Amino acid sequence: MTKKTTTAEELLAQLRRDPEWVAQQQETARRQAASRTEFAVHERPILEALSDVGFEIPSLEAIELIEDKLPLPKPAVDVLLR
Numbered sequence: 001m002t003k004k005t006t007t008a009e010e011l012l013a014q015l016r017r018d019p020e021w022v023a024q025q026q027e028t029a030r031r032q033a034a035s036r037t038e039f040a041v042h043e044r045p046i047l048e049a050l051s052d053v054g055f056e057i058p059s060l061e062a063i064e065l066i067e068d069k070l071p072l073p074k075p076a077v078d079v080l081l082r
Contacts, residue, residue: 049079 006014015021043060050057053075057065066072072080 046079049082050076053079055079 039061046060047057053073055069055073055076
């Protein structure tokens with residue numbers, strides 16, 4: 001007896017017809033959106049404080065944007081260590 005293989009596309013179509021899986025995916029998306037919103041609220045004062053000392057970055061997640069500015073200036077380090 002030969003096993004029938006399922007492609008990723010077929011599996012995804014099957015999952016999308018499963019109400020439990022769909023609900024779980026929606027809940028995951030809702031939680032991720034809430035986490036992003038909460039993170040943005042908490043990072044805003046830090047970004048503003050960094051901006052006040054002349055260190056502009058769009059987000060604390062944008063670490064790759066500051067790699068070329070290393071070592072960080074002391075005022076920026078002081079803000080991050082608060």
